[in-house]
Amino acid sequence: MTIDKFIRRLTSLGLAIILFIFIAAYSIIGTVLPQGLQREFYIESYPAMGSIITALQFDQVYSSWIFRILLFLFIVNLAGCTLRILPGQLKKMKKDHFPKPKPDGDNLHAENMDIQKFRGILERKRYTIVEGEKGFRASKHRIGNIGSSVTHLGIIIIILGSFIGNMFAQEGFFNMLPGDVKGFPQYGFSLRLDDFRLGFRDNGTVDQYYSDVTVLRPEGEEWSDTMWVNNPLKVDKVDFYQTSYGWASSLSILGPEGEEQNALLRNGESYFYQPGHLTVYLYGYFPNMTITSLGEPITMTEQELNPYYAVILYEFGNHVSSDILEPGQSIQYKDFKLTFTDSSLYTGLTFRKDFGYIFVMLGSLLMTLGLIFSFYFYPKHIQVEEKSIRTITRQNTWGFDYQVRQLVQQSTEKEE
Numbered sequence: 001m002t003i004d005k006f007i008r009r010l011t012s013l014g015l016a017i018i019l020f021i022f023i024a025a026y027s028i029i030g031t032v033l034p035q036g037l038q039r040e041f042y043i044e045s046y047p048a049m050g051s052i053i054t055a056l057q058f059d060q061v062y063s064s065w066i067f068r069i070l071l072f073l074f075i076v077n078l079a080g081c082t083l084r085i086l087p088g089q090l091k092k093m094k095k096d097h098f099p100k101p102k103p104d105g106d107n108l109h110a111e112n113m114d115i116q117k118f119r120g121i122l123e124r125k126r127y128t129i130v131e132g133e134k135g136f137r138a139s140k141h142r143i144g145n146i147g148s149s150v151t152h153l154g155i156i157i158i159i160l161g162s163f164i165g166n167m168f169a170q171e172g173f174f175n176m177l178p179g180d181v182k183g184f185p186q187y188g189f190s191l192r193l194d195d196f197r198l199g200f201r202d203n204g205t206v207d208q209y210y211s212d213v214t215v216l217r218p219e220g221e222e223w224s225d226t227m228w229v230n231n232p233l234k235v236d237k238v239d240f241y242q243t244s245y246g247w248a249s250s251l252s253i254l255g256p257e258g259e260e261q262n263a264l265l266r267n268g269e270s271y272f273y274q275p276g277h278l279t280v281y282l283y284g285y286f287p288n289m290t291i292t293s294l295g296e297p298i299t300m301t302e303q304e305l306n307p308y309y310a311v312i313l314y315e316f317g318n319h320v321s322s323d324i325l326e327p328g329q330s331i332q333y334k335d336f337k338l339t340f341t342d343s344s345l346y347t348g349l350t351f352r353k354d355f356g357y358i359f360v361m362l363g364s365l366l367m368t369l370g371l372i373f374s375f376y377f378y379p380k381h382i383q384v385e386e387k388s389i390r391t392i393t394r395q396n397t398w399g400f401d402y403q404v405r406q407l408v409q410q411s412t413e414k415e416e
Contacts, residue, residue, distance in 0.1 A: 011080030019074045026070065030061030034244055036173045036350050041244075044268055062162075063169070071163045075156055082152040092145040092379070095130060098137050101383055101390035106401060108389040110408050115384065118411035122382065125407070135385040147374030154367025161359025171352040177248060177264075177344055181216070187238055187353075190216040194224065196245070196347045204288075204301035209245050211347050237353055244348030247285045249309065249340050253278075256335035266346075276315070276336050283310035285343050289324075297324065309340045 009015060033053070034041070042059055043050035057064030091097055119136065123129060127138040174182055176193040183190045195212040214224045215235050227233040233240040251263045253273050263271040265282040272279050286299040289308040297310050313321040313333060323331055331338040380400055381392040389408065393400045 007080065011077055011084060013081070016074070016077050016081065019070055019077060023067075023070050023074060026061050026064075026067050029058050030067075033058055033061075035062070036060055036171070037244060037348065038173075040268065063171075068163065068167070071159050075159050075163070078152050078156050078159075082149050082156070086146070086149050089145045089149055093142045095128065095139075098130070098139065098381060098383070099392050101392050105390050105392075107387075108391065108401065108404050108408055109387050110412055113408055113411045115411070118384070118389075118408060121407050121410055127380075127382070132383075132385070135383070135388075138382040138384065140380045141377040142379055144373045144378040147370050147372075147378070149370070150373055151367050151370030154363045154365070154370055157363030157366060158360050159363075161356035161363060163356070164359060165354040165356030169352055169354045169356070171350065173243070173348065173350050175246075175346050175348050176211075177346045184238070184351075187236055188217065189235060191235075191240070191349075192216055193347065196345050198245070198302055198345065200301070200303060204303055206302055209242065209347070211242055211349070213240075237357075239352050239354070241350045241352070242347065243350045246346055246348070247287070247343045248346045249282060249285045249343040251280060251282075252339045252341055253280070254337040254339075273336070276334065278333070278336065279314040279317075280338060281312040281314065282340075283312055285309055285340075287343075304343075307343070311338075311340070313338075 037059065039054050039059070042053045046053060053059055057066060061067055092099075115135075119129065119138075122138045125140070127140045128142075130137045130139070176182060176191075176196075178193050178195050181190050181192045192214045193211060194214055197210050198206050199208040199210065201207045208228050210226055210228045212224065212226050213233065214222055216222050225233055227240060227242050229242050232242070246266055248264050248266050251265055251271060253261045253263075253271075255261075255275055261273065263280075265271055265280075267282060267284045270279050270281045284297065285307070286297050286309075287302050287307050288300045288305040289297050290300055290306075291297055297308065307327055309323075309325045309327070311321075311323050311325060311331065312319065313323075313331070321331065321333060325331065325340060327340060327342050329339070375395075378393065378395050382404060383390045383392065389404065391397070391400050391404050
């Protein structure tokens with residue numbers, strides 16, 4: 001394959017469509033699938049696909065090397081396409097360039113029209129007049145010729161901003177219980193979770209989850225706000241997103257001498273109690289538990305209507321007990337007493353500081369400008385010769401012909 005042929009393929013419309021489809025598919029995955037969580041979450045939540053999700057980086061789509069390669073190729077494709085068509089568009093913007101009318105186009109000339117009056121009307125309408133051998137030519141909105149290139153440039157800058165943002169953005173994920181404080185010394189503030197709560201639909205399913213937070217600063221200044229899934233929090237160009245939630249359960253282990261150890265476990269986590277060589281595995285906390293036909297515990301809703309714990313005990317790595325417990329109910333194993341006292345909701349928050357924001361704003365402005373050039377200021381040409389008036393435009397031909405007919409009609413009207 002020659003270099004010219006390779007460049008043509010690299011900048012072809014077909015490749016652009018393929019890349020756009022892949023980028024759209026990855027974006028859909030990144031929207032539907034929770035992002036930035038721990039690997040264990042995907043393994044447990046998607047048993048059949050968890051390993052594939054993490055291997056293909058579907059858990060961090062927008063910062064994955066696959067997504068970055070797709071964006072880079074799309075930028076190269078769009079830039080090459082733009083550079084290929086731009087010289088022709090710039091040529092069409094020159095005053096002496098005038099496209100040929102279609103041979104089968106309508107002749108809008110009227111027998112009783114005043115050509116000079118028609119010309120004056122066009123000049124008042126801000127048409128540029130160029131003299132010709134057999135008459136004159138009028139043109140307007142030549143800027144529309146570069147509309148597609150300006151649009152392409154805007155898209156390139158937007159994607160470039162996203163690319164830079166993905167490469168250099170500062171981001172992370174953390175969990176918080178009500179009362180916890182997360183410090184961000186690099187940004188000069190801390191975040192305190194005042195409360196976290198769930199909103200339910202009439203059928204008991206979760207409708208929304210809310211975090212009441214307070215922003216704390218070293219100088220004592222603070223302010224509070226409520227964030228939810230579709231309402232992120234922005235603090236000094238750092239965006240916080242509500243991405244997940246779960247239950248944290250309080251475990252108390254009482255030894256033979258009355259000594260006590262406490263731990264906080266999430267579903268699927270273990271605690272090793274050294275004095276008894278005992279591992280306590282919290283299979284799950286079920287706020288509204290029921291047992292399936294296969295004997296598996298599940299929760300019907302996240303409302304605490306029938307709460308139970310599923311707990312498994314191991315001693316020296318060997319399974320010794322599996323129990324279903326109510327809050328406050330204890331397990332007595334040898335000289336040890338184990339109790340799950342209660343559970344609290346925690347929230348999972350993602351933070352991100354994106355350096356590509358200014359590029360996205362500039363690109364959006366240019367893309368909007370390009371679309372306005374293309375669809376509202378598209379080029380209009382009128383060729384006027386003896387007994388002939390023909391229009392040339394690349395879109396809305398019927399509408400442009402109608403406008404010119406109205407101007408021709410005005411040139412036939414006698415002044416009183």
